[in-house]
Amino acid sequence: MIHKALGYWIHEAGPQPGFPGLQGDQDFDVIVVGGGFTGLWSAFHLKTAVPELKVGLLESHRIGHGPSGRNGGFVDAMWVSFASLVKRYSSEPALRLARASEQSVRQVGQFCEEHEVDAWYRLSGYLNVSTAPAQDGTWAGNLKAMREAGIIDGPHELTAARVQEICASPAFRGGVHYGVAATVQPARLAFGIRDACAALGVELFENSPAIRIEDGPGGVLVETPGGRVRAQKLILSNGPALAGRGSPLSGAVTLASSHMVITEPVPEVIEELGWTGGEAISDCRALLTYFRTTPDGRIAFGWGGGRIAAGGRRFGRAELDAEVIEGVITGLKRYFPMLADRQLEYAWGGPIDASPTHLPHVVALPSGRAFAAFGYTGNGVGPSQMVGRTLASLVLERDDEYSSLPFIEPASALTRVPPEPFRWVGGAMIREAIGRKEEAEWAGGRPDPISSAIARIPELIGFHIGR
Numbered sequence: 179m180i181h182k183a184l185g186y187w188i189h190e191a192g193p194q195p196g197f198p199g200l201q202g203d204q205d206f207d208v209i210v211v212g213g214g215f216t217g218l219w220s221a222f223h224l225k226t227a228v229p230e231l232k233v234g235l236l237e238s239h240r241i242g243h244g245p246s247g248r249n250g251g252f253v254d255a256m257w258v259s260f261a262s263l264v265k266r267y268s269s270e271p272a273l274r275l276a277r278a279s280e281q282s283v284r285q286v287g288q289f290c291e292e293h294e295v296d297a298w299y300r301l302s303g304y305l306n307v308s309t310a311p312a313q314d315g316t317w318a319g320n321l322k323a324m325r326e327a328g329i330i331d332g333p334h335e336l337t338a339a340r341v342q343e344i345c346a347s348p349a350f351r352g353g354v355h356y357g358v359a360a361t362v363q364p365a366r367l368a369f370g371i372r373d374a375c376a377a378l379g380v381e382l383f384e385n386s387p388a389i390r391i392e393d394g395p396g397g398v399l400v401e402t403p404g405g406r407v408r409a410q411k412l413i414l415s416n417g418p419a420l421a422g423r424g425s426p427l428s429g430a431v432t433l434a435s436s437h438m439v440i441t442e443p444v445p446e447v448i449e450e451l452g453w454t455g456g457e458a459i460s461d462c463r464a465l466l467t468y469f470r471t472t473p474d475g476r477i478a479f480g481w482g483g484g485r486i487a488a489g490g491r492r493f494g495r496a497e498l499d500a501e502v503i504e505g506v507i508t509g510l511k512r513y514f515p516m517l518a519d520r521q522l523e524y525a526w527g528g529p530i531d532a533s534p535t536h537l538p539h540v541v542a543l544p545s546g547r548a549f550a551a552f553g554y555t556g557n558g559v560g561p562s563q564m565v566g567r568t569l570a571s572l573v574l575e576r577d578d579e580y581s582s583l584p585f586i587e588p589a590s591a592l593t594r595v596p597p598e599p600f601r602w603v604g605g606a607m608i609r610e611a612i613g614r615k616e617e618a619e620w621a622g623g624r625p626d627p628i629s630s631a632i633a634r635i636p637e638l639i640g641f642h643i644g645r
């Protein structure tokens with residue numbers, strides 16, 4: 179098994195063209211910092227809306243090589259988090275946001291079609307399954323919130339027998355099915371948006387980290403090791419880096435990580451499981467396990483149980499963690515014991531920008547010239563397209579459905595996380611306790627009372643863990 183930070187999808191997408199680093203002084207109307215889905219979609223929608231706008235994008239490494247090119251490829255709408263949306267924003271704004279996110283799932287597919295991007299987009303639905311008695315019915319609150327908001331044709335509950343028809347894992351119990359959800363090959367998608375941006379005239383710079391940002395009265399100044407950019411507007415789309423030291427939003431993000439493996443082609447196993455519909459599936463744990471198939475018959479399997487990173491450090495164990503990969507493999511074999519002797523070809527991981535609400539937020543910084551989006555908490559692939567539209571609308575000062583979505587909040591309204599070192603120490607302790615509790619539940623036993631009590635701390639202080 180090859181265990182590298184960049185993982186399988188970037189390898190599968192093949193060699194990519196390089197883009198120059200920023201050199202000297204340059205002026206732009208809008209400068210985007212970060213070349214993942216959020217930054218790429220923002221630049222794409224800005225340039226599509228106003229072709230004469232001068233838009234530049236700075237990426238510290240290679241475009242699409244961060245979490246955007248390494249994730250599970252689940253393109254989900256935010257219905258999965260509907261109860262949390264209602265709790266934070268109330269029913270009508272929550273409905274607008276969930277509907278926009280559903281549209282976003284479809285718009286990703288439309289983009290692929292219109293721009294002939296072969297990102298393996300497949301609108302095949304998402305299944306959230308219980309794999310232990312403690313997980314049974316954990317979706318009930320979410321479905322109730324939807325019914326109360328008048329949604330009658332939304333996701334529906336599935337019996338254990340129906341779940342078995344979709345995917346006959348011996349570990350699966352009942353579940354719930356969300357119809358508007360897709361899977362993609364995420365690196366192919368990221369590179370496709372990059373190419374569409376380049377074709378529209380967005381100036382792309384790689385190996386150009388923003389090392390100093392000044393948001394002053396006359397505009398924005400961004401410095402990289404090779405040059406400086408002056409711009410009227412700034413989009414901060416550097417995701418997990420916003421949890422790090424010096425970020426204006428570090429008090430609102432914790433850095434966790436997620437890790438994955440992918441099997442050799444096992445089409446006969448997928449056939450035997452009856453899992454031929456391409457559904458994306460996850461369990462209902464707080465430290466979520468997620469899995470999907472690929473067109474060439476592989477199973478990609480991930481676990482959001484990576485460590486909390488001290489000080490928001492994005493590299494090291496946030497990307498490469500052999501112990502966590504062992505945990506991923508244990509999960510894979512539990513859910514799919516028939517894969518015990520099959521080869522795992524790649525393992526990888528990446529940082530996760532976790533917000534205390536588990537929801538993404540779009541923030542206007544005090545000058546009114548700079549905007550940031552972050553906090554997807556492992557669920558950014560579908561929503562980032564809608565977030566890109568939102569950031570474009572805010573930059574263009576447009577009054578439209580995107581610039582009025584409720585997740586646009588002043589920085590002062592964000593739920594704060596404790597400062598370091600309490601964030602790291604507390605986060606690690608809670609993660610360990612949730613892990614022990616979920617392990618005991620999986621084994622059919624009762625979790626020890628101390629782990630259960632610690633696992634409840636986030637809920638008691640108003641933080642949401644899990645989907």
Ligand SMILES: Cc1cc2nc3c(=O)[nH]c(=O)nc-3n(C[C@H](O)[C@H](O)[C@H](O)COP(=O)(O)OP(=O)(O)OC[C@H]3O[C@@H](n4cnc5c(N)ncnc54)[C@H](O)[C@@H]3O)c2cc1C
Pocket residue numbers: 211212213214215216217236237238239240241242243244245246247248249250251252253254386387388389415416417418419435436437438468480526527528529530551552554555556557558559560562
């Ligand atoms: C293993 C794994 C599995 C996941 N699975 C899923 C999934 O199945 N579905 C889902 O919805 N989400 C999933 N996620 C989360 C998803 O990948 C993210 O929510 C999404 O990619 C966020 O996109 P982004 O553009 O905001 O951030 P990123 O992809 O992190 O992009 C930010 C970019 O900014 C760059 N950058 C950082 N600092 C600077 C700087 N100073 N200057 C310039 N550039 C900078 C980084 O190099 C990076 O390329 C997963 C994540 C991981 C790690």
